[in-house]
Amino acid sequence: MVSARLFLVLQREFFTRVRKPTFLIMTLLGPLLIIALYGGVIWLALSEEKETLIINIVDDSEVQAGHLVEKLNRQAEIRFVRVDSNLIVATDRLAAGDAPYNALLYLPRDVVNAPSGITLGFSQRPGMSLIRAVEYLCQKAVEHYRLLAHKVDPHVYEMVRAPFHIKQYYIQEDGSRTGANEAPYIWGYVASLIMYVSVLLYGAQTMRGVMEEKAGRVAEVLLSSVRPFELMMGKIMGIALVGLLQFFIWIVFSAVGIFLLALWLLPEAVRDPDQLQILLDQSAQRALIEGKEGIDSAQVAELLRSVNLGVMIPSFLFYFLGGYFFYSALFAAVGSLVDSESDAQQFALPVTLPLIFSIAVAMAILNNPDGRLATLFSMIPFTSPVVMMVRIPFGVSVGEFLLSAFILLISFLVSVWVSARIYRVGILLYGKKPQWRDVLRYAVKG
Amino acid sequence: MDLIQGTGIAKGYSGHQALDDVHIHITSGSIHGLLGPNGAGKTTLIRILMRILFPDKGSILYRGESLSPHHVDKMGYLPEERGLYKKMSVWDQLLYFGRLRGLSRADARTKxxxxxxxxxxxRWQHRKTQDLSKGMQQKVQFAIAVLHEPEFLIMDEPFSGFDPINAALIRDEILAMKKEGRTIVLSTHNMTSVEELCDEITLLHRSRVVLAGRMTEIKNRYKTGEYLIRFRGHHISFASALWTSGQITGKLEDGAYTTLTVKPLEAGGLNKVLQNVLPVAEIVEVRERLPSMNDIFLQAVGAHSSLNTQSSLSE
Structure with missing residues (x-):
């Protein structure tokens, strides 16, 4: 009968929340809004790059390097024309605004030995990436003529200075390797942030739910049928299920979204996963050769591939549940003690502070996810859910994971036990704001 | 037979003793009035009976067994502070609380x-409770308390917030439940409803029981030996005829009729009084003056307060 009542409370908490239109809106539109926000920023940034640079080359160089510059160019945003061959005329036309070009590249006579004489003029400043691209083309052209001057075959030279990256990897306890690149930083950052926001949001929901029942005086009617512990746990578990459902929907949506994205960006890698490595190597090569910064589609694919989602997702769900139960029990106790929002803020502060601290710690340990600080805060239940999310993408030993999980589990039980004692007294306390020492007494004596 | 037998119940909060050595006996099948001024400890006692709170000391027996969780399933509770989920429909609310009280889904629906x-x-079952009037919300609350047909029902101020028609409806339901053999505790300040409904009372004051027992016994205990005599005639001639056989303690004139409160003083009591006054007054009604619950309440609480004051002064 006991569990049946707890189940009834849980059911009510779950269904009343899930049936609300806000749940559907938040579940479906929430991530879309975030994506739209980030996407919008990226789109704005990218759309700025779309400007076209039409460059009039004034080529005074002995070697006629302008031709090579034109030949080397692969960028659609850069076009070369040769309308005016006189620098003064070209400058005047550009200044007057009636030129069919918007930039002016001057190659001096001794461009091979004195390339610093190369100038790029414009009436409106183009984006940095376009300037860098022009610089890169000039540099490659000058390099070419210098190699010829020193009788070095440019093909041999390309071969000699072929760039390479050192591949990093972790050696796991079972001898297997896992990749080590920037991806874990990104995963750690994102997962810890989601963990922090989720625990805080769902914890606050528990607190508000308890407060509503207390302020609406439903608590007393409920307590005549249900034990305070059942009422509190039913609420906590019902809201946890709401969170899990929301995560489940997001995971399914993300999986579908990622697959569609991959199909769109890298159809060859979707058909044959081995292709991805080739694409990645090409991408890395290109980045090094062109000196280009930024993420392309192959790197995005690597970001998704480089983390073991089979470990990441269950770990996230475990730490979410552990962290949520640990914190929401405390939030429930706070909710039971207060009648108003303003009092709630005062009592909630000692509960939210460690959570805020944990995200600060998480950001700090991104630089050294295996350091002593990281290990220490992985064992403290107040910080472990958020901190472990930073560390898991980098790989955490099974022993450490189990110890952290065990401590969190025990702490959650203690937190529920203490909170239930406070809750039992607090929920029936009206009109009197308890002092901290009263709260301590409720926790000890019940 | 006692349904509830509470002995030596004590409960303290920080710096305040809410109940002190309280004894309570609630007869099975009766309507028991739980009375007392504000802050006397009624709500704490009710919460202890409902097992929402636990006493620091004392014992409670339910039909002779120590009060335990399975007894609570047989109880219904209408707290003074009414509380419903504002955004839940009336129907869902009844079903939810009914099921929390141990009813099956089908039973909860039928009831x-x-x-x-x-x-x-x-007509209102699919409306959210926040859309209902206060009186209607009160009725929903009442339905929640009785839905599972408890054998023991505790109601804290059940008539507050009701118009006379709905108050009568609730009173009739309470009486019907009594007829069915259920035991009901009424905690109220409304002495008229106590007079109308209660068979026995427990009066709490300053955390202690100051008066308890069957209504008839208590009324007998508090009666002053006075009679109300209604007659046609002049009250001065009545008083002259009365002479030393009785003392007039009250007077009410009502057109041609007068009602006097008379306390017999001589041997022969009321008979002697009537013998004396019959020649001068046309008597239409004689009845014993029983104290109202209001009088008893005031007297019991007042006497206890003054006693306390005296003892604290002598200390």
Missing amino acids: ARRWLEKLDLA
Whole structure:
């Protein structure tokens, strides 16, 4: 009968929340809004790059390097024309605004030995990436003529200075390797942030739910049928299920979204996963050769591939549940003690502070996810859910994971036990704001 | 037979003793009035009976067994502070609380339907409680308390917030439940309803029981030996005829009729009084003056307060 009542409370908490239109809106539109926000920023940034640079080359160089510059160019945003061959005329036309070009590249006579004489003029400043691209083309052209001057075959030279990256990897306890690149930083950052926001949001929901029942005086009617512990746990578990459902929907949506994205960006890698490595190597090569910064589609694919989602997702769900139960029990106790929002803020502060601290710690340990600080805060239940999310993408030993999980589990039980004692007294306390020492007494004596 | 037998119940909060050595006996099948001024400890006692709170000391027996969780399933509770989920429909609310009280889904549905009809709430069953008037919300709350047909029902101020028609409806339901053999505790400040409904009372004051027992016994205990004599005639001639056989303690004139409160003083009592006054007054009604519950309440609480004051002064 006991569990049946707890189940009834849980059911009510779950269904009343899930049936609300806000749940559907938040579940479906929430991530879309975030994506739209980030996407919008990226789109704005990218759309700025779309400007076209039409460059009039004034080529005074002995070697006629302008031709090579034109030949080397692969960028659609850069076009070369040769309308005016006189620098003064070209400058005047550009200044007057009636030129069919918007930039002016001057190659001096001794461009091979004195390339610093190369100038790029414009009436409106183009984006940095376009300037860098022009610089890169000039540099490659000058390099070419210098190699010829020193009788070095440019093909041999390309071969000699072929760039390479050192591949990093972790050696796991079972001898297997896992990749080590920037991806874990990104995963750690994102997962810890989601963990922090989720625990805080769902914890606050528990607190508000308890407060509503207390302020609406439903608590007393409920307590005549249900034990305070059942009422509190039913609420906590019902809201946890709401969170899990929301995560489940997001995971399914993300999986579908990622697959569609991959199909769109890298159809060859979707058909044959081995292709991805080739694409990645090409991408890395290109980045090094062109000196280009930024993420392309192959790197995005690597970001998704480089983390073991089979470990990441269950770990996230475990730490979410552990962290949520640990914190929401405390939030429930706070909710039971207060009648108003303003009092709630005062009592909630000692509960939210460690959570805020944990995200600060998480950001700090991104630089050294295996350091002593990281290990220490992985064992403290107040910080472990958020901190472990930073560390898991980098790989955490099974022993450490189990110890952290065990401590969190025990702490959650203690937190529920203490909170239930406070809750039992607090929920029936009206009109009197308890002092901290009263709260301590409720926790000890019940 | 006692349904509830509470002995030596004590409960303290920080710096305040809410109940001190309280004894309470509630007869099975009776309506028991739990009375007392504000802050006397009634709500704490009710919460202890409902096992929402636990006493620091004392014991409670339910039909001779130590009060335990399975007894609570047989109890219904209407707290003074009414509380419903504002955004839940009346129907969902009845079903939820009914099921929390141990009813099966089918039972809860059947009983909810019956009570909605009885209390004239059927039209409103799909509305959220926040859309209902206060009186209607009170009726929903009442339905929640009785839905599972408890054998023991505790109601804290059950008539507050009701108009006379609905108050009568609730009173009739309470009496019907008594007829069915259920035991009901009424905690109220409304002494008229106590007079009308209660068979026995427990009066709490300053955390202690100051008066308890069957209503008839208590009324007898508090009666002053006075009689109300209604007659046609002049009250001065009545007083002259009365002479030393009685003392007039009250007077009420009502057109041609006068009602005097008379306390017999001589041997022969009321008979002697009537013998003396019959020649001068046309008597239409004689009845013993029993104290009202209001008088008893004031007297018991007042006497206890003054006693306390005296003892604290002598200390």
